[in-house]
Amino acid sequence: MKVLIINASVRNERSYSRKLTQLFVENWKIRYPADVFTYRETGIDSIPNINESWIAGAFKKPSDRTEENQKSLQISNELVQELKEHDIYVIGTPMYNWAVPSGLKAYIDQVMRINETWKFRSGVPDGDYVGLLENKKAFILSARGDTGYGENEKNGHINFQTTYLKHIFGIMGVKDMTIFSLDNEEFGGEVFEKSKNKIFNAIQSIE
Numbered sequence: 001m002k003v004l005i006i007n008a009s010v011r012n013e014r015s016y017s018r019k020l021t022q023l024f025v026e027n028w029k030i031r032y033p034a035d036v037f038t039y040r041e042t043g044i045d046s047i048p049n050i051n052e053s054w055i056a057g058a059f060k061k062p063s064d065r066t067e068e069n070q071k072s073l074q075i076s077n078e079l080v081q082e083l084k085e086h087d088i089y090v091i092g093t094p095m096y097n098w099a100v101p102s103g104l105k106a107y108i109d110q111v112m113r114i115n116e117t118w119k120f121r122s123g124v125p126d127g128d129y130v131g132l133l134e135n136k137k138a139f140i141l142s143a144r145g146d147t148g149y150g151e152n153e154k155n156g157h158i159n160f161q162t163t164y165l166k167h168i169f170g171i172m173g174v175k176d177m178t179i180f181s182l183d184n185e186e187f188g189g190e191v192f193e194k195s196k197n198k199i200f201n202a203i204q205s206i207e
Contacts (some may be wrong), residue, residue, distance in 0.1 A: 001032065001035045001036075001085045001088060002035070002036050002038065002085060002086040002087050002088070002089045003025075003028065003035055003036065003037050003038070003086065003087070003090060004037075004040060004082060004086040004088065004089050004090065005021050005024075005025065005037060005038065005039045005040065005090045005092070006040045006042060006089065006090065006091045006093075006104070006107070007021055007039070007040070007041055007042065007043055007044075007092045007093075008043045008083060008091070008092060008093035008100065008101045008103055008104035008107075009043045009044075009092070009093070009094050010043045010044065010101060010103070010145075011043075012044060013095075015043075015094065015179050016094070016142070016143040016182055016185060017056065017092040017093050017094045017143040017182075018092055019142060019144065020092050020141035020142075020143065020180065020182060020199070020203065021090055021092035021096065021141055022096045023143060023200060023203050023204065024090055024092075024099065024139065024203055024206070025037060025090075026167070027203060027204050027206060028206070031207060033204075038082065038086065040082065040107075041175070042078075042101070042103040042104045042106070042107040043101055043103050043104070045129065046103055046106070047075070047079075047103055047106040048075060048106065048109060048110075049106050049109065050076075050106075050109045051072065052067050053071075053072040053149045054072040054073060054076065056069060057069025057070065057073045057196050058070050058073060058076070058113055058114065059114065072117040075110060076111065076113060079107065079110050079111050080110075080111050080113055080116050083111055083117065083133060083136075083137070083172075084133065086127065086131075086136075087135070087136060087137065088136070088137050088138070088139070089136065089137070089138040089139070089140065089169070089174070090126070090138070090139045090141065091104075091139070091140050091141065091165060092141045092142075092143075093140070093141070093142055093143070093161065093165070094142070094143045094144070095142060095143065095144040095145065095149075095159075095161045098158045098159065098160050098161065099160040099161055099164065100161055100164060100165065108168055112171075112172070115132075116132065117131070117132050117133055117172040118130065118131050118132055118171050118172050118173070119132060122143075129171045129173055130169070130173075131172045131173020131174065131175075132172065132185070133169075133171055133172045133173040133174055134173055136173065136174045136176070137174070137176040137177070137178075138169055138174045138177045138178070139175070139177075139178050139179075139180070139206075140162055140165050140166070140177060140179045140180070141180050141182075141203070142179065142181045142182065143181075143182045143185060144161070144162055144181060144183050144184075144185065145183075145184075145185045145186035145187075146183065146184070146186060147183035147184050148183075149161070149162070149181065149183070162179050164182060166179070168189070169176075174184060176184075180199050180202055180203055180207075181199070182195055182196060182199045183195050
């Protein structure tokens with residue numbers, strides 16, 4: 001299996017989402033030593049935002065794209081191909097302002113490609129999306145300052161992090177998704193230690 005690790009935090013050693021992906025990799029390697037890992041950075045190394053030329057090229061038939069269109073889509077093509085080639089996605093992301101970091105959003109904009117990672121079922125805009133990333137599995141490893149972001153919990157209505165990622169990757173065809181969220185970082189102390197122990201143990205139990 002090929003495993004793609006996507007890190008989104010702008011922090012390095014102080015990032016808890018990176019600690020989660022590192023723990024995932026260590027645990028996975030023990031169980032599946034033959035699997036291959038690829039790392040994609042969206043936090044420390046920036047992913048370019050899409051622009052007008054990107055949009056013009058992405059919605060054209062490949063045969064109609066100009067040299068400028070092709071150049072604008074170069075990074076996007078690489079990222080899309082990377083998704084297609086991997087079997088498992090592991091997304092490590094903090095919650096910034098109740099959503100995902102801007103670098104991860106830029107990455108998503110680059111890979112949400114019509115007729116590449118998704119399409120309209122009828123071939124024209126019909127609101128019926130068909131994902132083209134088949135037989136993939138994703139793990140979302142999130143780190144958040146507060147707690148209660150689950151469905152019907154006190155902060156569930158402002159969770160634009162894991163709910164967004166689940167929706168977006170679902171449109172692209174990834175239906176098998178598991179979410180682990182490390183909460184309470186801003187509180188620290190015993191509360192945060194309990195959260196860490198719970199999530200760390202859960203990740204170590206992944207088979």
